[in-house]
Amino acid sequence: MSLHACLYCRVSTEEQSREGFSILAQRDRLMAFCRAQSWDVAGIYVDDGHSGAKLDRPALSRLRQDAKTDLFQLVLVWKVDRLSRKVAHLAALVDEFDRAHVAFRSVTEPFDTSHAAGRAFMQMLGVFAELERENIRERSALGIRKRVEQGFVHGRPTMLGYRFVEKGKLEVDPASAAVVRWIFGQYLAGVGTLRIAQHLINGVSGLQTEVVYREFRHVSAHSVRDRISWILKNPIYAGYAAIGDDLYAGRHEAIIDLTTWQQAQAQIQSRQNIPNRAHASRYLLTGRIICGQCGARMFGYRQPNRSPEARHIRPYYEYYCCRSNSGFQGRNWTCDNWGVKREHAEEVVLGALRGLAVEGIPGRAAPSLPEDPFTADLSRRRQELQASLGQAERRQRNLFRAIEEAPDLDAAVLSRVRELAEEQKRLALELAVVEKALRNGGPGLSRPEVERLLQDVPRILDAAGHDQIRELLRTFVRRVVVTPVERPSKGHSRLFPKEVTVEFYPL
Template identity: 35%
Template sequence: MRAAIYIRVSTQEQALEGFSVPAQRHRAAAFCDSQGWSVMGIYADDGKSAKDTNRPELQRMLTDADDGLFDVIVVYKLDRLTRSVLDLYEILARIDKRGIKFKSVTEMYDTTTATGRLFITLVAALAQWERENLAERVYFGMEEMVRQGSRPGGTTCYGYDTISGEMRINEAQARIVRHIFDAYEATQGMRTIQQMLEAERVPPPNKHWSTTTINYMLRNPVYIGKLRWNLRKRGKGKTGAPIIVDGRHAPIISKEQFDRVQRLLDRRRTLPPVAATSDFAYSGILRCGHCGYAMSGTSRKYKSVRTKYYACVNRQKNFKCSMPYIREDVLEDAFMQ
């Protein structure tokens, strides 16, 4: 019989339970040898959770199963394959169509009978319960840390360093944070601030400065000595129920300035992003009549006379539109008519 060996380990499990990749490979290969089976392939997901099936080696194995490259799947334990009852059903149904069996080295399952399927489903349900219960305990533990004013881990916020578990102001970065707040309050838009930071080659918190990064900084209450947690669900957008409490770190921005900036951000939220700080009246609302792209404002000076124009972004950036530049006074006449 042709066998495929599937191996999975997460960092925590490898450290605490000894389910290392070599150990699983050795036990599974020895089991196949004892059964007289030929190992056709070994599929190993290192450092991957079993909460879902989005694992590259698992998906490769299931594709090979569809192609009929083996007759049985061998794992060290069922929870190496999955900790989700629904995922287990889907995997078993998929390999059943190809007549492929499933075997665990350390557990006795017979998926060819109703009783065997019930038993394996119960074991999978317990594994899923264990994973979800652990996640809840971790969540509540982190929540309690935040309520006590301690950071529950994660990336240190720009403007601070973490020293012995405490947030300490990084003066070089703190000057940049103050500069961003001052510039925005002085009615400079996020795009202008981004260009300024890039022109001055200020080291960014991520790969590069972006308006999203600047907006996040302007909205972050950590800079007034607060801790914010549960703002977003992992990969699922905002929760709508963030926890904000007093932290133990020193503030970089005064609460008065932070509140002024929040009111300014809220007021500008109702305007198109460019129109909020631009003197081009049609920025953010004008669209090209040829291709539908936005049109951005620009100006030219001739003998000290400044003339405003609007140009199609698709023409400027992609060279895929023939719409000519349009003077603002021409637009105003057309608008009034």
């Protein structure tokens, strides 16, 4: 009975171009070897263009499955590195074949895996195959870097604004290049990447409709945003060829001048340095606005506009919501004062501040409030810290007295003194943070400074940016109280009329 053998052939694209070691050449030599040995060929498995460093290859996966079905008794390759270029993978495959009672043999390398010496020799061949693979990778990386240093772009990324004319060479596409310049212009004007993506999806006047439609209309806004971020960071648009963090003068024409690209990178860096809760600064009254029903603080909240007709005009509705009504941080729904519209509350507060500056109107006295649970927790924590700090100071004084009476005390006592000093420092820092949170601001200015700042309030409100106005409010406004005026029998509590009262710090 003749032996049934399967033939395995593999070549990567790079090996074929470098050595001319084609699939056809391997198959012919393996077939000739089988004829010389009078073996039957049970199957031919071919992986064309697959790396020998990975086991995830279509033909190899089929071969491994067929080995378990007694379809053949021998796996035949031209060279060991055709099966794998990694010793660990090679040993695992041979062990798998052994369990299936399938032998493994190479035409050009004499070994027999049926005994220990043959398996050891096979693994030595695998070591050299893996070494050759590492050398190939190093030579490939060196060749890629050399081409990039010469100004060629590595790979063929999808480049909006360019066309690939040949390997590594780019040519500007005027229509799509205009889209790239528009993206950079919008970003430097302060528009966020998600808003830019929404504009592109909805269409932009002045840009070729076909380009925008082809590139952006059938993609989600978040996917377009990711692509815009990639465009903004890509030095290829500034005329560079890049590999890793290294930039080299490219052979292609730049779409964006170097100054614009550098400004975009600075803008990206500055936006990345904003804390995670920076969006809270959209709400001018955060930290000052309080529910007049339960005394809890209110927080900024925005709700998507679900109207298809008005969504493109106003994507969100914004409110200040009571924490005791919203289930915030696990709180119970103990308050029916849902909140107030952001525009209404901020309009009332800014009007009151303008009245204080222009007419000297001090604002109405805020109604008496229940104790805010948040403030109550801070007060209890302050008492605990003050007691702990006093106790640490007393222990330290006792240790100092003991050291004076017995200067030859051991190092453990001195170590305890240092520990108490560190504990006092930690407690003092935490106490300062708690007291600042309880004070929650205040002018902190002299009377003449306050008067000069009040004179500038109308100009600041008319010309300053959002952050400056927010700081101005924090300087003068002690708290803003939102109280329901009346309670209709039907309807959501957010629809109740609200009275907004502003209380300023004493001047």
